[in-house]
Amino acid sequence: MTTGNIESDLIDVLRRRVGKDEFAAKPSDWFYAAAQTVRDRVIDHWIASTRQTYAAGSKRVYYLSLEFLIGRLMRDTLSNLGLTREMERALADHGLDLAAIEEMEPDAALGNGGLGRLAACFMESLASLDIPAYGYGIRYVNGMFRQRIDDGWQVELPETWLANGNPWEFKRRESAYRIGFGGEVVETADGSIAWNPAELIEASAVDTPVVGWRGKRVNTLRLWTANSLDPIKLDAFNAGDHAGALADQVRADSLVRVLYPADSNASGQELRLRQEYFFSSASIQDIVRRHVQYHGDVTTLPDKAAIQLNDTHPAVSVAELMRLLVDNHGLEFDEAWDITKRTFGYTNHTLLPEALESWPLPLFERLLPRHMQIVYAINSRLLREARKSGVMDDDSISAISLIDEGGERRVRMANLAFAGAHSVNGVAALHTELMKTTVFSDLHKLYPTRINNKTNGVTPRRWLQQCNPGLTATIKDAIGDAFLDDTEKLVDLVPLAGDSTLQERVAEVKRSNKVALAKHIKDLMGVRLDPDALFDVQIKRIHEYKRQLLNLVETVALYDQIRSHPERDWVPRVKIFGGKAASSYHNAKLVIKLANDIARRVNADPSVGGLLKVVFVPNYNVTFAERIIPAADLSEQISTAGMEASGTGNMKFALNGALTIGTLDGANIEIKDHVGDENIFIFGMTAEEVAQKRADTYNPRELIEGSPELHQAVEAIASGVFSHDDPHRYTELMAGLYDHDWFMVAADFDAYAAAQRAVDRRWEDAASWRKAAIHNIAKVGWFSSDRTIGEYAREIWGVL
Template sequence: MDANSFAPPSRRISGAEDMRRLIVDKLVYSVGKDPEHSVRQDWSAALILAMRDQLVDRWMASTRKAYEQDQKRVYYLSMEFLIGRLLRDTVINLGLEEPVREALTMLGRDYEEILRSEPDAALGNGGLGRLAACFLDSMSTLGIPAHGYGIRYENGLFRQSLDDGWQAEEPEDWLNTGHNWEFERPEVVYQIPFGGSVGEDASGKRVWQASEVILASAFDTPIAGWRGNHVNTLRLWAARPAKRIDLASFNRGDYMSAMASAVRAETISRVLYPDDTTDEGKNLRLRQEFFFTSASLQDLLRRFLSTHKDLRQLPEKMAIQLNDTHPAIAVAELMRLLVDTHGIGMDAAYQITRNTLSYTNHTLMPEALERWSLTLFGAVLPRHLEIIRWIDEQHLRTAAAAQRSLDLERVRIVDHGNGNGHGVRMGHLAFVGSHRVNGVSALHADLMKQTVFKDLDAVYPGRILGVTNGVTPRRWLHSCNKPLSSLLIETIGEAWVADLEAIDAVEPFADDAGFRERFRAAKRENKEKLAAEIQQRLGLKVSPDVMFDVQIKRMHEYKRQLLNIMEAIAYYFAIRAEPEKDWTPRLKIFAGKAAPGYQMAKLIIKLINDVARAVNSDAVVGDRLKIAFIPNYNVSLAERIIPAADLSEQISTAGMEASGTGNMKLALNGALTIGTLDGANVEICERVGEDNIHIFGLTAEEVANYRLSGYDSRAVIESHPVLKSVLDAIGSGVFSPEEPGRFRAIVDRLTYDDYFFVAADFAAYLDTQRQVDAAFADEEEWSRRAILNTARVGWFSADRAIRDYAREIWGVDTPPPSAFAEAAE
């Protein structure tokens, strides 16, 4: 269908002149600005509003169809939705890029400049949130009626800057200019209770008397799929006080107290992931999670009851997906709503809940599965603690019957100690309260059964399955990498944009010298753009002829940015020792944020920047090695880095990365991977072939064995002269002469508690990097392998992942990929 299929005659676009009139109309009558005196932000708002108008009729048609056909709906609950900028994607999805470009040219405006002026929506941090955004795109593309539910963070995570190489955190003010995509729904407001106590009424029914009530107010953003044939909704909740001001206190002149309840309420939707190293931070985090989960469940139950009467039908008409443990409280909250509000019995409510909910696990690290102290949980959610204890009793009876020799303490939802302290295990709650639990790669699903959920898997065999992550080809190739996308469309057609597996048609061209040359030209164009941005942002001049070696992800010790910068130091020392040698020149690019309370990750950022300061100013080394840490990593920055990358660093400790999606995006854009056999790297290796990826290091099984038997990192360091020299340099202040002991904690960590096996994998990583050097020097062969990576990773599509969820978990029908291929023809 074309862009006008759903639009009324007054809004149909037949060319650039119609688009020009629509943009000017929005500028004047919605933005309220005269074209002659409008600034870039005004034009951006006008274009967004014009595109939003083009979505509305499709959006309403999609909603009407879902109601008329009584389609089963998917509700995706996620603490993060890292949607980034929406303008380019929406323009492309609607097939309106040419008329928009021409219209803006007629108006004397630059299309690319207008696109860049849209702020990134600060609604996420990393892969978890970006996956949720890709999944919304795919559900719309596949025509699955769906809602994404999350929080409308006013400040998001934080804006990262560098202060003398240290991470500095500033408020992210992305909403200062408004979010022009959204529609506020003032009529959609739900009460969210907290605290208080639970008693019984005259009939013996349990009654929660909350001590505080906060309001959840809805804001909707339409999310269009490819060609705009279906539009779904991202509904975000903003926290509002039930009473905005205590007028009595205000009139007494006690202005701070008058506003205290409002400030406390609005804090819930202020910042993503508050520092939870304090009791206050933990309290806020739990309140955030319950706030958006309760509002979402109340909303979807209202929607269900508007067309159905029997809540026992809920699993037939709705599928609720919990994206990690953050919304795990949904298990208890859905039961509370069914029992306390709608009068369903506990047993029936439990069955409805389990058959409706499913849970995606994203980590094998026990500390990331969330455990709330009984004191905190009982104070914030007393009724839910009662319900969870009831669930735990049913679950323990099932466990005892299924596995008579099982230590029941290991599978309890409510942990009563065992040396770890009392608490509610949210991962266990999500597992027990769901009918399906999925890992996000084949390896991850297997490891879930062997590690964090080993005992629960024995009690509920078959509940765990694997659905490997995927990325949307619209955003992560077609939109962000125009040089390569244009080449692919010219060579093999457009079918791959809607069916990424069709990209395998380009594989034969890997042996075509002319195509390889054009492929390299596309890569160089992207590298030139990124080099210009690095010079503008960092003042660092880099050559597009060198290898762009990229590690872009959340800063965490298990992701091992430390291993990467240590190898860079070794390379730096080697070049200085033999400057006349023919070295393969590299630009090492880092980007990523460290959690505000994560001091070791912040120290690693400082180390990277201190090493960069020394290396980048060293005339002996010159262009043979440069290091760039680009601050404030977000979706828009990723869209510029990924198309320019030659080498993709996926070097996490084996067994600790659930899947990853950056590895997929980089391979799709023609970067070769250097990585461990961790997460989806295992499946990428299988798809692209061992000759087209650089694998090194311990396997997940070997890591697990070392954890059991012990590992002496000191012996490893002493036995490897290069590793020892690198650590000696870091620890003695070679890169921090003004403060020689600055990085002593890093050296001590690797020497005495190398939990992430950095020292253990250093030698293999070093050797593999030198193999990469040799491979990159052969331009034709490197290009051939890069093309094969692009051609062979089509399976890692979010569309394929959503089809897997629909078939294996949600019970929802989707059109076959052939339908999209035929439409593209």
Template sequence: MPYLMPNAAPTGEPVTLDEPVTDGVAYATRVDAAQMRAAIFAKLTYAVGKDPAGAKLHDWLRATSLAVRDHIVDRWIASVREAYITGRKRVYYLSLDFMIGRQLRDVSSNLLLDGVMREALIEAGVDYHAMAELEPDAALGNGGLGRLAACYMESMATLGIAAHGYGIRYDHGLFRQKIADGWQTELPEDWLAFGNPWEFERREVAYEIGFGGTVDASEAWDGAVRHTWRPAERVLAIAYDTPIVGWRGARVNTLRLWRARAADPMQLETFNRGDHIGAVADRTRAESISRVLYPSDSTQAGQELRLRQEFFFTAASLQDLVRRHVQQFGDIRSLPDKAAIQLNDTHPAIAVAELMRILLDVHALGWEEAWSITRGTINYTNHTLLPEALEMWPVSLMERLLPRHMQIIYAINAKLIAEARKRPDCNDSMLAAISLIDEWHGRGVRMGNLAFVGSHKVNGVSALHSGLMKKTVFRDLAALYPDRITNKTNGITPRRWLMQANPDLTRLVRETVGDAPLDDLEKLSLLAPHAKDAAFRERFMRVKHANKERLAALILDRLGVRVDPTALFDVHVKRIHEYKRQLLNILETIALYDAIRAQPSVDWVPRVKIFAGKAAPSYTTAKYIIKLVNDLARVVNSDPATRGLLKVVFLPNYNVSLAEVIIPAADLSEQISTAGMEASGTGNMKFALNGALTIGTLDGANIELKEHVGDDNIFIFGLTAEEVEATRRQGYNPGETVSRIPALSAAFESLYAGVYSPDDPSRHRGTVDALRNHDYFLVTADFAAYAEAQRKIAGLWRDPMEWARKAVLNTAHSGWFSSDRAIRQYSEEIWNVPTR
């Protein structure tokens, strides 16, 4: 019997499905264009309050979103109900970042409603593409970390895992980047200006979150000492739920985001005394917690706000999941059997101390039992080896803001040190390394160490990264707990990064090998034999060219720069950071520019250098890198000597939606970080999936990418992680290297002389001096190898069919990098939950 949805279609007939049903959740709703059009018109009239004759495009967007949302709700309720009925184990994914991007196309595609919607809107006289472009990007993340979290939430729903995501509902999210005279300026990203049709406010789900105050100790009836935290300040966490739809609507999970509100909207007595601003000071202070993603921590106030944000969402999430568990199962002691908490980086690491506080102070468990439950429930994903990104909070700040948690951290540390002292190889160096308290940099709490010791499993995000964790930042902790570190290489959702971002390539895949890759991305390997087929290669590259034309039109529209779609699109898009080495690319571009001008008779390969990415507001060096790209672009793009052979563009405000245009159009993917410093990367996977070749170091997941696509289909250059470490240890002299490479020396000289900054000749001298005298990220050391690899790439580009063959093989062998594969590994090896 087909599955009957509880709601009725506009015709009054029940909606039926012939597709299989798993765990009581239907895969797809059969609805035709007429039914969808009627639903959209009903929403436009009764939810938006507009006559179709006078409705604007944003009115149609809201009405369409609400109509599509109706197709989610029944599945959502069924998914939640099924989890309660079966008592299955739930996964709770805590992340400060969730870069979920635009939802309409994502949800419609996963519900198999995309074509129906287009037809319905055409009949209503509405341009579906133009309408969908109006949806704001929910930029609730900073980059790869937040995009990974979004991919993983979608894959958990696809694989039938009962999961909740937890984060913050930022009013403004990551800043909107504007380029003014080549400089980055930050503006608020007002993504909620017209409301959010995808979320459901849950005013009844509100938790008090405390800060500051005192801790009282008293003796309980059994003689045990009980502690009571009496916060001086309380903030309310209000829940907003967004349904996350799996592929084919198989399951709908919940992303619960917290909004901060003051317990009292204002002090009425203060207001009546005439202090109208002071009366709402507490409200402003409370609401600032969920105001902006990653406020600058260059000041003490900014640092405190960061910690308040992290504790706020972590404490609210733990209260929520503990309430749910006790409500359903009664006994808090079964928490590890019914819940798996995954900490996405160190931002929610305070969960270790907060869960202990809940178990000790609220549920009155003994220390050993509480510690066993905590370590059996929590798991931690490490995303970086950079010390500054592992987070360390001043002890003085922690003691003032979270006094009870600081007591618990001290107690955990005492037991950790005592345990370590039992080892025969224990020494003072080991104790200093494993301690939760750093005594060398002004006394701080090491959040990475706290997350490590309080977790059941700790995973890195690529094979290289996980191995380096054991050798570097967690070496001594790994020796103390040898079975704790495991590897889970990152993955990306093919629904967003192939089916939606590159529909023409998806269509070609389906026409060539059928629909199997839609449900199992590793079936893309069926494409591999077709790489030998000249006709298929030609069709493949026609798809690529169409995507390049689309990007070229966007560049012209946004920057006024005309680029040639037949040129090699060389793309470097990611967060701006010295270790990601945009400077290496820039220097080689300057050398290429010099060579084109000096040797005009050479048959140069036309190339478009495309940059995008945001710099942290307080990261001055990164902002100078953005300015340098734009300075270079201004000179190169206006020079007739290049004859269109070289163009440089910097696309502002890089986000998910922009990535969906850039990535399918890329010919060459720049993954050139200093080896040993990029934990994994996911951009490398997205580019390869869409048929770009990679130039990269043996860093992060580039290593696994090389293994899967084949040594001949990727351009690897430069020092390995071991060689990087040895070079630094031996005392590297970048000045000597520069003097031996004429092209690099000339690039330095032109920067120093102000060739690219005639309005301020000294602007980039600091960059040159830093590279010539220090060069921690070994840009100069890898320059020659990088330049040689770029020349090999140019040689290959002159053979279009061979380039096409390698591009096809990159797509064919990228299936392993699906987030479905990654989540299956988490499920089987960390969370112990079943998948479909």
């Protein structure tokens, strides 16, 4: 591709599709024209990839996820096609800056946290490794929410990312399926079973191309949108019932409006289950239809399709595939069950029992009566197999049952996914081992070879090359460009980590990124940051187990120490927080308010002399992460040991030269093993020690009162020092630390504070810090999603 033909195509698109000439076009018009110009080039690669797959009869991977946090696509697509410079020049000829045009693109509101970003990285790596794949999810109109901070409080507003259309997507009206809810199951005249749903909704496909590195392959992200079969009841409308005439369409629209609607009430729970079945059924119907169309015999499905369930949200797919095989294709139950197990893989992402989805049995049976029958039939086989195994007692058999009989009867979706898959994987070495001894201990006893580990990874294209071009160029100058195609080649930096010239260049890039972030935060929030200070960053979903509270309490303790001992040589710090709290999660939202209350007090206090600044950035998303991560010096990965499955932010930060302060949790352990003990700050209890302390009589009050720094900080927060307008705002939150401290904030505080002072000492030795930063960059190439996907492909899916 040359600049000339991109420029001519750009103008042609601007005139013929946007309806503007280059003299009247606004920046949004130029963005749309540029996106369409790039998309036109993607289409040829997309069609070629699809033809190649069909011609070769290749096995496909189908990745089902309720989230795909893909972020902006312009920069990603241009980079992977190698067209960035050409587009820059074409726009520059019209006085336009590509970076400014890219800013016109909204973040796709298709996810919230690590689960969705992992799915996006995996889709890009699947294409980069030339593996035929589809991603399946929901095309959310309003996402989870757009976060605004009003007087320090989180306010949830609808995302409007589709307000001006989406230039990357293609509507596939021919790919539409009917999704049923409710009704009854009857026996037909020929003795077969038929489900007669009381409600039918149509799922329609909307496709987005996913471009791999160097355009090697273009795969498809297929998202479902919902429509009523009868969008308006004219008789009701003409009778004056205008709202009632549209009720069915409104009901359908509710399925694709919001990610994770609050489920603290019965209607919210029902909507979530409807969402999950809606997208699962549409996806499984699409997979089976495609297989039959091109391969004929449904019994060969496991040979041509590998379906991966990303957490428990699509677990109902197991029952849906069974329904299609038995009811629609006439297979015997045992044969259908064998096909199902050989087709599915299941990835678990949490050890929190409350996060392993389960549904009230009456709700499940009312919405999905045929699936309830199938779940019972699967459970019957599972429990009989367990009884015959001779290794299961009554308690173990009860634990593996798909139906929780303790109290309110519930359908256990994680157990269904485990039973219906030939592979169940964790996402970090520790997480996988804990799966075997905690949440799935009894199922592991029955199926001892089913659990395996696939440590997460991140795509180096977005999280190094695109978000940090300065560092990428510096690395290329130092070791050549082989790492662009094989991230593990970054290890060639190891012998150069002590080179003062390279250290200076890497430090210059880091400072430039910090200057850019400081300017952005100043423009956005009016807060001035010193780019020469240590940028200490914790950006992730707000949850008590991720322990933003531990960070904040230590921040207050540091604030007190700086004021009490101004004679000491304190390291200037900027504490940067970001993340969303679930709408109904009271304590998480209170933590956000606390962060902002602390920021207001600290940032206005002249006694700290600029030695400490605190910032909570609003509406943290992929684009904000792309600004923050390259500018970070210290990466906060401080979850309670044994509770974080993996984490991927830890990998992104290290890849961009930040040092990690963290617990021995999730992938932190493997990062430590790769970068070395001397290049990471590890503190706190292990997962085993946390479990033991919980089992023993843990007295957090004694710990708090025995730690002067902790006690002073907790009492300051509890007494209203940071909440003058409501002195009791944080009383209950702090009382929770005294009373039970489930997340071990008090237990780990002193170790965390000591690790932070070790960070200070290392920072003061610039050469040592820079050497450690380069060592991190060099040794975390292993944490590429290309490596992860390669392991899935060889060991689970059988496609490499």
